[in-house]
Amino acid sequence: MKTKRHLAAQGLAAFGLAVLPLAVQAQATTAAEADTVALNPQVVTATLAPRTADETLSSVTVLDEVTLRRQDPTSVTDMLRGQPGVDVTSNGSFGKNSSVYLRGTGNDQNVLLIDGIRLRSATTGGAAWHYLDPRMFQRAEIVRGPRGSLYGADAVGGVVQLFTHDAEEDGPHPRISAGGGSFNTQRYSAGFSGSEGGTRYSFAGSHFATDGTPVRRGGEDKGYDNTSALARMSHTFDSGAEVGVLALRARGSNEFDGGESDFVQQVAGIYAELPITQQWTNRLTLSEARDELDSFDDFGDSTIDTRTQTLRWQNTLRFGMHELITGAEYSEDEVSGSNDYAVDSRDNIAVFAQGLLDFAPFAVQTSLRYDDNEAYGEEVTGSLALGYDLDDRHTLRASYGTAFKAPSFNDLYFPGFGNPDLEAETSETIELGIRGQYASWFWDAALYQTDIDNLIAGQRGDVTTNIPTTRIRGIELSGGAKIDAWTLAAALTYSDPENRATGKRIQRRASQSLRLDADRELGDWSLGGSWIVQNHRYNDADNEERIGGYGLVNLRAGWQFAPLWSARLSVENALDKDYVTTRFFDGDDYLSAGRAAFVSVHFGQ
Secondary structure (H helix, E strand, O other): OHHHHHHHHHHHHHHHHHHHHHHHHOOOOOHHHHHOOOOOOEEOOOOOOOEEHHHOOOEEEEEOHHHHHHHOOOOHHHHHOOOOOEEEEEOOOOOOOEEEEEOOOOHHHEEEEEOOEEOOOOOOOOOOHHHOOHHHEEEEEEEEOOOHHHHOOOOOOEEEEEEEOOOOOOOOEEEEEEEEEHHHEEEEEEEEEEEEOOEEEEEEEEEEEEEEEOOOOOOOOEEEEEEEEEEEEEEEOOOOOEEEEEEEEEEEEEEEOOEEEEEEEEEEEEEEEEEOOOOEEEEEEEEEEEEEEEEEEOOOOEEEEEEEEEEEEEEEEEEOOEEEEEEEEEEEEEEEEOOOOOOOEEEEEEEEEEEEEEEOOEEEEEEEEEEEEOOOEEEEEEEEEEEEEOOOOEEEEEEEEEEEEOOOHHHHHOOOOOOOOOOOEEEEEEEEEEEEEOOOEEEEEEEEEEEEEEEEEOOOOOOOEEEEEEEEEEEEEEEEEEEOOEEEEEEEEEEEEEEOOOOEEOOOOOOEEEEEEEEEEEOOEEEEEEEEEEOOEEOOOOOOOEEOOEEEEEEEEEEEEEOOEEEEEEEEOOOOOOOOOOEOOOOOEOOOOOOEEEEEEEEEO
16 A cells, blocks of 8 residues: 555656746736635536526535635545535545535435536445545535436435636646645645647646544554546637546545455546527537445455446527526446446436526526436426525525435345335425625525435345435525635534434434634734534434534644745644544444644645
């Protein structure tokens, strides 16, 4: 394992030295630009079209480049933890299996997109968040609420989209960082981006390696390493037509209790966009996503490879202040490996349409989608959102939406507990919300209820079944401000995910969460911290195995010691709290890391 780390580190170091001479062409970011916080940012995930946060008529959170650079999280799950409506559980720290819950729905009831390409395991149905390096991404959009009518299966709780670094103007503009810290952790990243004529490009690489920490009391350290690479290019012709390609690949190894695994997470896509007229744009995208895992453990070796190929055709038509988006999509899932699945592939055909209507101060958004899946049949989903501008600063919204979750290959066919007679989950969600948007701050409040029929549930050793009815009620309050040298953000979440058949809380979900972020600029220095608090959860469906709540304090500091050069210090779990979010099947806790300090040096914008 150390050999892999050292080779990857040497490769990235060489890459960094190769791009360093390009620094003379880089332009310094002014202090004003570095301090800019987009309090009403544009969001594309909620409606498939650029809309400011208040115009989406949705509950959205955007983590922009400034925020991610300042917090410099070691994992995507750390980036998401405690955000409005978001709950995270992990089987240990640093690359260990993690789940992200949006509004109380499961890890496999949410959609993860990377630059518009969906990434998930077709066998488990959920995304492997823990294998993605946050330094490979420039921003994240979190959209809460059903999006089945736009993205198809599994968008019950919401959608998270990660965006890779966009090409800089002119260029090339290099970026290099190196650092390390507790548990013999090493972090390296390098990249450059720019444009010339109509061609835009962005290339990057990163390496993360750590000896890790024990995942069980009395156990040994469990290491993790991850090497990622990104290539992105596009060209715009004089006619306005555009073609582009994207490839992102993460590969590494991960030690866990009883064994080790090698993984690959990959997305690749090519697109062509053609303006038919000034009001009509046509876009065709061909993409592929891979989730590959080779495990070597006490129960025997195994291989699971899943691949999803998608062809998507989308048309955008503009009629003054209104937009109509229509399209069709074909996708195919394939599964291979050591498990003997009765079925190893399935396809899905879908057509969809969405209307974005602006009758200021009223706004209407409506969408409809039809899916025909080879494995679980036909589903129709739709949504309707209404907005009203009370004045220039306040927007009231109400929405209704349906979604469904497709049974995964494991749910249907895994030897021993798969059930080929499972029905797809279906859901209905109603939401009321209001947003206040001001020059230097904003606030947002949402009240929602989601009713799920035929929730798919499986217990270890039992055949997977459908739970007749589940209800999730919740309240979300969030806000942010940029006041002088201060940047502030707050999120308060209450959720009540209940199995209506038993009256019990759905397992592994916290019901209360609070996150506070505060950062201050002090000339060339910056200081900040985050406080994340969650209450207890239950590890089992019967609510007999209680896992206590926790409070985490993360601290950070930055120093701009020269033009384009900076140093950062972060201390995660600064109070060295012993906290747990999941347990082994034998009742032992999965341990999370204690206090951890990391130092890094950065060059570039």
